[in-house]
Amino acid sequence: MSLLVIGDIMFDIVARIDGPPFAGSDHRAKISFLLGGSGANQSIWASHLGVPSKFCGCVHADDYETIIDQFVEYGVNATLQQVASHSGRVVCIVSDDGERSFITDRGANDLLQLKFLSIPLMNDVDHVHISGHLLYQEHIYHDIIDFIAKCKSKNIMISMDIGSASFVRDVGANRFNVIAESCDFLFANNDELKAISNDNIIKNEGQHQHSCHGIIILKNGADGACCVDSYNNIIAESNGVEVSVVDSTGAGDAFFAGFISAYRKTKDMTIALTEGVKMGALCCTMVGARPGSAELMLGFIRCINHYTNDN
Template sequence: MSEAGRVLVVGDVMTDVIVRPEGPLVRGSDRRAKIESRPGGSGANQAVWLGSMGAKVSFVARVGARDKTHLEAYFRSFHVDPILVADPQSPSGVLVVLVDADGERSFLTDRGANLALEPSDMPVGLLGETRLVLLSGYSLFAEGPRRAALRLAEEARRRGVPIALDAASVGFLREVGVGSFLEWTRGMSTLLANADEAEALSGAGDLTAQMIALGAYFERVIIKRGARGAAVGGRQGVRLDEPAPQVEVVDTTGAGDAFAAGFITAELLGAREAECLRRGIEAGSRAVKQLGGQPEQTAC
């Protein structure tokens, strides 16, 4: 789909250490568990899902210097153009994912080199051939990467390139302050948020109220509702609300990233909003049936 234009993704590269304990943790003692390491990071997940779906995608991130070469090869295997900056001091980020018996997950995060992202790392020259900037909220949760991401966003807006923002983390949203986050991102084209993030950002528990409140800041609001599907709307309220199919959940890590990729890929190919929403939900539903936040390499 090269004729549809480039998606420029900005976000984190992480190694996900996935821990599935056999039962509740025993404080001060042992619990057997299955432990695996897999590529991760919200921005990286989105880029790889987009590439696996046929989008033309470039991915911008900072990584530990010793990891740069093999990570570039990995992203290229999914048809992603990697724009990775090697950090000489900090290692690549690591995320410990604790997966409950029902597939829900909790995170312990060491963002490593991601925190050193700088404005000079941003490939502003690519905006001339970019159809959409997809920005991970993780890039806004620390001062350094925030300066870099907002610098790119400012230039994208100046050139008329739409920006889709993934809210990324309800915990970090509360840490930096909801008001600050909304002011940093006011006027971006599309907000993607899960139910908890939407509630935190809007201060409302009702879906319609969330849409109206967040529509004051974003042209379009997409709320990912997990097993309940997803909805699209804005300052006028809910425009579309689509349920999700019932599937066996293995791991919900990366489901929202797959949803974003499915929605965006369909939109770039000219699909109407309802079809984009269905494609996003289908992608998210596929993602929860596998372990880890990225598609299997055989999918590329």
């Protein structure tokens, strides 16, 4: 059975600067041009970890071959709608401590139509994951509601990553809450969860009033992660892993893949959180939001397993 991710594709311009950014002058940086996009990254990381993965997104027709080739390289079965609008672009500014800020032009991503999802693509899907960035466009939001209803009728698991607190504030929390009501898993950090919470009321530290009837996977960055049930009970936790951060872009996408890969195998929340934290930490040790070399992966996993066993 397969995971299907419905989400965004971006051309990433990653600028790693020395020291804090400042306005009105030049700043030396190391600049990389990479393929990214949260949804695309999640499907690629999941495939890299052995989860049969599919992806649905939207790109400019001239970019189709370049983008589809990378999905093929990572073993992802991708369906890409082709349009005349330019593909998504994002400028990612990474400070010397690895923290990043995004300047986003969503481009073709905002033109996605879920009717381009073919019936054969859905044949063996048992889990659909939705990128919250897509809810920015009203027509996609309504398409997703209809699509989720069809999935639920076939007992397909649904999850969503909220993606950005600023996007929630731009369009309002209602769209995210409507989708969250149907989610088996909702992935968020504290800022994102607070943004969609009713009246932004925090009941306890790390716990919010929310509309998700499933499990919230709360990402706390370097401090690890926890699972919160629909009654705001913390049911599983995992500590963070200390690494030398190079670039935190895509860490949440790698976390998602690590969590889902482990959960599909074990159905154990604590194990899944631990693997998610490991993969998020791994992503922070390299430039870009997608998996690196096999040698880097294996070396990192050995290091983290040693660290975990010693602590």
